[in-house]
Amino acid sequence: MSEQEFLIRVRGLKNQFGDQVIHENLDLDVRRGEILGVVGGSGTGKSVLMRSIIGLQTPAAGTIEVFGENTIGREETEATEIRKKWGVLFQGGALFSTLTVAENVQVPLKEFYPKLKPALLDEIAGYKVVMTGLPANAGPKYPSELSGGMKKRAGLARALALDPQLLFLDEPTAGLDPIGAAAFDDLTASLQKTLGLTVFLITHDLDTLHAICDRVAVLADKKVIAVGTIDELLALDHPWIQEYFNGPRGRAATDAQDRIAARDHDRDAGNDPASLQAQRR
Amino acid sequence: MSASADFSHDRADGGGVLRFTGNLSLAHVGDLPERLGEVDGPVSRIDLSQVDRIDTVGAWVVHRFARDRDVAIDGLNPDSQHLFDQVAAADDPVVRKEKSLSPPLRVLEEIGDAVSGSARQMLGLLGFMGATVLAFINVLRHPRRFRFNATVQRFEVVGVSALGIIGLMSFLIGMVIAQQGAVQLRQFGAEVFTINLIGRLTFRELGVLMTAIMVAGRSGSAFAAQLGTMKLTEEIDAMRTIGVSPMEALVLPRVIAAIVMMLLLGFYASIIAIIGGGLLSWAQLGIPPITFVTRIREVVPITDLYIGLIKAPVFGAIIGMAGCFHGMQVESDAEQVGSRTTAAVVQAIFLVIVLDAFFAIFFAWIGWI
Numbered sequence: 001m002s003e004q005e006f007l008i009r010v011r012g013l014k015n016q017f018g019d020q021v022i023h024e025n026l027d028l029d030v031r032r033g034e035i036l037g038v039v040g041g042s043g044t045g046k047s048v049l050m051r052s053i054i055g056l057q058t059p060a061a062g063t064i065e066v067f068g069e070n071t072i073g074r075e076e077t078e079a080t081e082i083r084k085k086w087g088v089l090f091q092g093g094a095l096f097s098t099l100t101v102a103e104n105v106q107v108p109l110k111e112f113y114p115k116l117k118p119a120l121l122d123e124i125a126g127y128k129v130v131m132t133g134l135p136a137n138a139g140p141k142y143p144s145e146l147s148g149g150m151k152k153r154a155g156l157a158r159a160l161a162l163d164p165q166l167l168f169l170d171e172p173t174a175g176l177d178p179i180g181a182a183a184f185d186d187l188t189a190s191l192q193k194t195l196g197l198t199v200f201l202i203t204h205d206l207d208t209l210h211a212i213c214d215r216v217a218v219l220a221d222k223k224v225i226a227v228g229t230i231d232e233l234l235a236l237d238h239p240w241i242q243e244y245f246n247g248p249r250g251r252a253a254t255d256a257q258d259r260i261a262a263r264d265h266d267r268d269a270g271n272d273p274a275s276l277q278a279q280r281r
Numbered sequence: 282m283s284a285s286a287d288f289s290h291d292r293a294d295g296g297g298v299l300r301f302t303g304n305l306s307l308a309h310v311g312d313l314p315e316r317l318g319e320v321d322g323p324v325s326r327i328d329l330s331q332v333d334r335i336d337t338v339g340a341w342v343v344h345r346f347a348r349d350r351d352v353a354i355d356g357l358n359p360d361s362q363h364l365f366d367q368v369a370a371a372d373d374p375v376v377r378k379e380k381s382l383s384p385p386l387r388v389l390e391e392i393g394d395a396v397s398g399s400a401r402q403m404l405g406l407l408g409f410m411g412a413t414v415l416a417f418i419n420v421l422r423h424p425r426r427f428r429f430n431a432t433v434q435r436f437e438v439v440g441v442s443a444l445g446i447i448g449l450m451s452f453l454i455g456m457v458i459a460q461q462g463a464v465q466l467r468q469f470g471a472e473v474f475t476i477n478l479i480g481r482l483t484f485r486e487l488g489v490l491m492t493a494i495m496v497a498g499r500s501g502s503a504f505a506a507q508l509g510t511m512k513l514t515e516e517i518d519a520m521r522t523i524g525v526s527p528m529e530a531l532v533l534p535r536v537i538a539a540i541v542m543m544l545l546l547g548f549y550a551s552i553i554a555i556i557g558g559g560l561l562s563w564a565q566l567g568i569p570p571i572t573f574v575t576r577i578r579e580v581v582p583i584t585d586l587y588i589g590l591i592k593a594p595v596f597g598a599i600i601g602m603a604g605c606f607h608g609m610q611v612e613s614d615a616e617q618v619g620s621r622t623t624a625a626v627v628q629a630i631f632l633v634i635v636l637d638a639f640f641a642i643f644f645a646w647i648g649w650i
Contacts, residue, residue: 084308097614102377113307120314120342126375127341127368139375144613163307163336194364195336 007032007166007198008053013062015048022048024222026062035192035199036227037209039244040219046202047091049219050168053200054088066166084112086166087159091174093151095143101129101154102139108161124161132157133183149176152184160191166198167191173205185211206245206253218244285309286332286339288317296325299352301332305339314342330356340368348372406628409606410598413536416528428534435538439500440546447495451483451550454491455557458482463566472566476573479558480581488551489543489589490637493596496543497629501604504535505625508608509618517609527609536601543597547589584649592640596633603629 008030015023022045030036040046051057053064055071064071067082087108095104105125109116116124129139132153143151152172159167172188173181189212192199203209209216209230217227220240226233233241244250284303291298299320303309327347329335344365347354357365382390420427462475508531511517517527555577562568568576607625611617644650 097616100378102375106377109307117314122375122377123341123345124338125377126373127337127371129375130371130373131337131367136373136375139377140379142614160337163338190363190367194360194367196360 005032006030007067008200009065010053011063013052013064014060015045015052015057016060021222026223028217028224028227030198030200032198033196034214035188035201035212037213037216038200038202038219039204039209039216041240044219046219047170050170050200050202054086054168080112084162085164086168087162087164088168089152089155089159089170089172091170093143093155095151095154095158097143100140100142101134101146102126104154105129105157105161108158112162128157128160129154132160133187149180152176163195165196167200169199169201171202171204173203173208181205181207188212206250207256210253210257284333285311286313288313290320290322292322297323298326298328299324300328301343303332304334305332305343306334306336307338310338310342317342317346324350324352327352327354328356329354329361335361335364337364337368340364344368344372405610406603406606410602412528413532413602416526416533420529420533426529428530431530432534432537435534436542439496439538440542443496443499443546444549447492447546447550448553450491450495451488451553452557454487455479455483455554456561458487459558459561460565475562475566476568476576477580479555480577481585483551483554483558484581484585484589488554489547489593489596490633492547492550493543493600493633494630496539496546496597497600497626497633500539501600501629502622502626504601504604505608505622506618508605509611509621512609512611513615513618532605535605536598539601540594540597543593543600544590547593551589588640588644588649592637595636599632599636600629603632
């Protein structure tokens with residue numbers, strides 16, 4: 001039953017471009033229903049790892065199983081059953097520039113379910129667009145008319161078009177303002193909860209890691225050096241991990257998380273500042 | 282495994298209950314939305330307690346029905362309640378594409394757009410030519426700002442790399458002219474005039490014209506695509522902020538390379554075409570090369586060479602400027618790089634041919650016949 005427990009199993013993965021080895025003997029498991037954050041310095045091959053898993057990059061060695069099926073060396077036309085079950089959000093959104101946002105969302109639907117009626121297709125595209133936090137009038141817009149953050153949301157709407165079980169997000173909050181990034185985190189978490197999603201999340205955003213990730217995988221020295229909750233990782237004595245989570249930004253994110261937790265706790269206890277003031281009046 | 286989505290309409294207890302069963306998800310929803318639309322009679326309650334699995338599509342279909350009929354939904358566990366809340370919150374009609382006009386009006390609109398677009402484009406190109414000349418004057422006044430290395434590199438790309446293809450093309454054109462000329466002129470017993478035809482046609486018209494078309498296709502398109510991509514990746518903006526003028530750093534080297542190389546390539550193409558024609562005359566008409574060369578010197582006035590050499594740099598300037606202009610016009614997306622590249626080539630070739638016609642009239646008028 002291991003394939004039920006682990007949606008993604010990577011074993012002994014090796015990737016190299018020319019002489020440059022990106023991954024060597026990399027192992028990684030992603031459990032069903034978790035949000036796994038993947039972190040690592042620039043150039044450690046986070047995106048390459050994702051591309052290997054979704055079959056855009058053929059590794060030099062190793063095995064990759066997604067939903068219990070090998071994805072290496074498959075032709076693009078093969079493995080459509082697996083492709084139906086995942087959605088991918090690329091860094092820049094990767095929207096099709098000749099289609100409107102709503103049409104972009106419909107592309108996977110039309111591809112995999114050609115029998116859907118146009119009216120229902122339009123409705124599905126509609127609620128997906130609104131669900132990802134875009135205004136309704138963004139539907140008929142072309143990608144070139146959208147801001148960076150809106151492109152990401154539109155990309156997410158397309159990634160979610162098929163109600164996938166597995167979602168790959170490549171730096172979803174990079175380039176978003178803090179409010180937008182927090183909203184994106186909330187969105188990811190609530191979608192994960194309602195749809196039972198498994199999320200493979202590449203990020204540099206420490207707030208995102210603290211807020212929504214169940215486990216974090218750290219990429220360094222050409223492999224995954226550690227996987228675990230942030231607390232577990234903090235207990236490790238690896239210089240990069242310590243620097244990452246205990247550096248000035250890491251601490252700020254931890255503090256912010258503590259403050260949020262404290263505020264929520266206060267509010268639950270009925271004594272948050274706003275209600276206290278109200279009582280005084 | 283999982284059953285496809287289905288429902289039953291139970292009218293027993295007064296109001297009527299819709300009971301959904303099976304897998305209410307995208308893959309299994311089937312024709313349920315249509316059948317749901319055909320439900321008649323009163324429905325007071327929707328029961329989802331027997332549903333195996335539900336995703337946003339299933340939730341949407343049920344939500345839409347409940348919304349239209351104003352019916353309550355029962356039997357939700359907390360997770361699917363959350364799902365329904367999210368879908369309901371996202372219920373805001375979205376237009377897929379802006380409505381377009383009716384066909385007759387659209388034809389009018391497109392004609393109008395095309396006309397005003399090409400007028401604007403010609404004006405823009407004119408402005409761009411002015412800007413290029415200004416940049417050139419600027420560089421003349423401050424010669425240190427001239428990008429010597431970039432220009433020489435363009436020389437290689439535009440000129441040296443094109444030698445093979447332009448040579449082959451001209452050689453074949455020379456042979457075709459000779460062959461066709463020989464066939465036609467034989468009817469009058471005037472085969473020897475084939476040499477006049479080859480010499481005058483290639484120096485005066487075809488050598489330069491065909492080279493211009495080839496350079497427009499090879500280099501004009503490359504200019505537009507390069508500058509367009511640089512515009513998209515904000516390289517040109519970065520250049521401006523550093524204080525480097527893109528006109529001086531990118532446009533001038535390309536335009537100068539196009540001008541100089543057109544001059545050299547045009548001459549080269551004419552010579553190769555004459556060689557091709559000479560070889561064919563030797564093979565088909567039995568005119569030995571030495572006679573051919575002597576005849577060429579007798580029948581081709583030097584003004585023919587001048588005409589070619591005057592036209593070539595003008596064509597080069599047109600090609601270079603059209604390419605750079607369209608490249609700089611790229612604004613939003615990758616598709617524009619493609620359409621602008623096409624526009625650059627089409628406009629360059631069009632202008633070259635129009636100008637060629639004007640040149641023909643002009644040179645006839647000043648007596649270089």
